Amino acid sequence: MTAVPLLFEFPFEAVYIRSIIRVSLYVSTVAVLLSTLVSLPIALVVGFTDFPGKRFLTAVINTGMGFPSVVVGLLVLFAVSNQGPLGQFGLVFTPEAMILSQFVLATPPITAISLAAIAGVDGNVRSAAHILGGTRLDVALVTIKEARYGIATAILAGFGRAISEVGSVLIVGGNIASANGVSKTRTLTTAIQLEARQGRYETAMYLGAVLVVLVLLVNAVVVRLGDGRVQR
Amino acid sequence: MPIQRRQFVSALGGGALAGLAGCSRIGGSNGERPGVAGETLTLTTTTSTYDTGLLDELNAPFEDMYGVTVDAVAQGTGAALETARNGDSDVVMVHARSLEDEFMREGYGINRRDLMFNDFVIVGPEDDPAGIEGMGSAVDAFATIAGAEATFVSRGDNSGTHTKELAVWDEAGVEPGGDWYRETGQGMGEVLNIANEQGGYTLSDRGTFLSQRSEIDLTILVQGPIRDGPELLANPYGILAVNPEIHDNVNYDLAMAYIGYVTSPDAQQTIAEYEADGEQLFFPRALSEEPNFQQYVPEGWSGNATE
Numbered sequence: 057m058t059a060v061p062l063l064f065e066f067p068f069e070a071v072y073i074r075s076i077i078r079v080s081l082y083v084s085t086v087a088v089l090l091s092t093l094v095s096l097p098i099a100l101v102v103g104f105t106d107f108p109g110k111r112f113l114t115a116v117i118n119t120g121m122g123f124p125s126v127v128v129g130l131l132v133l134f135a136v137s138n139q140g141p142l143g144q145f146g147l148v149f150t151p152e153a154m155i156l157s158q159f160v161l162a163t164p165p166i167t168a169i170s171l172a173a174i175a176g177v178d179g180n181v182r183s184a185a186h187i188l189g190g191t192r193l194d195v196a197l198v199t200i201k202e203a204r205y206g207i208a209t210a211i212l213a214g215f216g217r218a219i220s221e222v223g224s225v226l227i228v229g230g231n232i233a234s235a236n237g238v239s240k241t242r243t244l245t246t247a248i249q250l251e252a253r254q255g256r257y258e259t260a261m262y263l264g265a266v267l268v269v270l271v272l273l274v275n276a277v278v279v280r281l282g283d284g285r286v287q288r
Numbered sequence: 289m290p291i292q293r294r295q296f297v298s299a300l301g302g303g304a305l306a307g308l309a310g311c312s313r314i315g316g317s318n319g320e321r322p323g324v325a326g327e328t329l330t331l332t333t334t335t336s337t338y339d340t341g342l343l344d345e346l347n348a349p350f351e352d353m354y355g356v357t358v359d360a361v362a363q364g365t366g367a368a369l370e371t372a373r374n375g376d377s378d379v380v381m382v383h384a385r386s387l388e389d390e391f392m393r394e395g396y397g398i399n400r401r402d403l404m405f406n407d408f409v410i411v412g413p414e415d416d417p418a419g420i421e422g423m424g425s426a427v428d429a430f431a432t433i434a435g436a437e438a439t440f441v442s443r444g445d446n447s448g449t450h451t452k453e454l455a456v457w458d459e460a461g462v463e464p465g466g467d468w469y470r471e472t473g474q475g476m477g478e479v480l481n482i483a484n485e486q487g488g489y490t491l492s493d494r495g496t497f498l499s500q501r502s503e504i505d506l507t508i509l510v511q512g513p514i515r516d517g518p519e520l521l522a523n524p525y526g527i528l529a530v531n532p533e534i535h536d537n538v539n540y541d542l543a544m545a546y547i548g549y550v551t552s553p554d555a556q557q558t559i560a561e562y563e564a565d566g567e568q569l570f571f572p573r574a575l576s577e578e579p580n581f582q583q584y585v586p587e588g589w590s591g592n593a594t595e
Contacts, residue, residue: 137374137375137376138374138375138376138535138537139374139375143375143537146537148376149330149359149361149376230359230361230363231361231362232359232360232361234347234351234357234358234359235343235344235345235346235347235348235351235358235360236344236348237344240357240359252478252481253335253339253474253475253477253478253481254339254477254499254500255477255480255481255500255503255504256503257503
């Protein structure tokens with residue numbers, strides 16, 4: 057593909073913006089994948105099972121959707137700080153600490169929305185799968201298939217929550233870029249905060265546009281995958 | 289890759305390395321790589337060193353010279369020192385001498401050196417509603433602002449600038465409060481933006497103001513000592529290592545190498561030459577024809593020193 061000439065010059069080095077995008081995508085994608093691995097089993101167990109305290113647990117999960125970002129950042133900072141329980145791993149001011157923060161933030165919405173989607177699956181579908189000799193895993197897989205659109209929405213919500221948040225990654229990551237401009241823990245959101253702080257509004261607006269486009273692209277891809285199956 | 293605790297190397301080695309860093313370039317004719325190659329130094333610092341761009345200018349050659357990475361975290365002086373207290377940074381570059389002295393008296397910081405200085409300036413809107421322009425006294429200017437109840441935007445974040453601001457209010461005998469006094473808890477850049485939006489006054493380090501001047505309509509109304517203003521607005525920067533006896537994960541040898549580097553003739557020259565908007569921002573202070581070794585000891589220190 058021939059490179060299309062830019063109509064204007066960006067007010068920043070390309071390496072800077074590329075590294076920021078890479079860090080943002082890496083941290084949020086890993087956090088959301090880990091969240092999904094934890095959230096789906098929880099949603100399936102809670103959705104399938106009736107037990108005392110189920111309503112309470114569901115309420116707790118829903119409340120978690122509103123965790124304040126900066127509080128999560130503070131708690132994770134205490135955990136990973138040299139003085140904290142995870143201090144020996146040297147995680148403070150690293151992408152791993154940011155992943156941990158975003159994992160905590162993304163898990164409640166993915167769990168809650170997946171739970172709603174799974175609860176919406178017709179009980180007869182589960183019964184049919186069971187009658188046909190399916191194991192619990194088979195029943196779970198069938199349910200996930202039936203609820204896939206809702207689960208995709210859940211994952212998108214988690215990703216949106218993760219990639220757009222600034223408070224916790226600023227606290228635990230330190231917003232670090234090396235002297236040559238390559239990001240270590242600087243994300244699109246913390247870069248916007250920094251550029252605005254320095255009065256560089258033009259750069260901040262460009263970064264904001266990149267962030268919005270990125271979120272739209274991810275949404276489009278996931279929705280397309282979902283639609284593709286539905287239309288088959 | 290496995291995450292490993294940073295290895296502690298002896299203070300003696302660090303001291304020798306720092307000495308070398310101050311006197312010559314590492315490697316020399318045999319091309320030998322320094323023992324710290326590949327390691328990471330965590331530096332917590334104030335916003336003025338970072339936002340002005342000086343820190344990137346300083347750190348790039350250090351990273352090349354030693355083959356290391358410097359993670360600079362701009363937090364403001366109070367937060368930078370607190371992070372260091374927790375053992376989460378190796379070296380601190382800040383500008384509130386009283387907070388630095390306290391940090392050292394508590395045993396968290398060692399081997400402080402004067403690094404550089406510039407000054408604070410009182411900035412405000414061009415129409416100067418309180419009428420402080422040209423005042424030769426920061427105390428009088430602050431008292432006048434309070435008397436007129438003109439909008440004043442404060443850092444309110446325990447930073448070096450905030451510490452200086454409080455010292456001036458104290459000298460003026462004013463306990464600021466009320467609608468006109470707005471504590472933001474923000475860094476210097478944000479505070480300048482807010483003062484600009486609200487037509488208010490604020491105290492700023494010269495460097496951040498100059499680097500942001502083209503974006504705002506504020507002007508310097510009371511100069512600092514660099515331009516013959518009151519000495520009270522002096523802004524000295526210090527650099528100090530975190531004490532490895534308190535936090536054994538401190539990368540002390542690299543911290544001392546960094547201190548040696550930033551106080552070396554080369555780095556001091558970089559500081560002297562650094563400009564924003566056509567003006568020199570910082571003035572080197574680590575080298576002197578008449579060295580004052582008392583600078584190593586915190587003011588008011590009365591530990592077990594032999595006198």
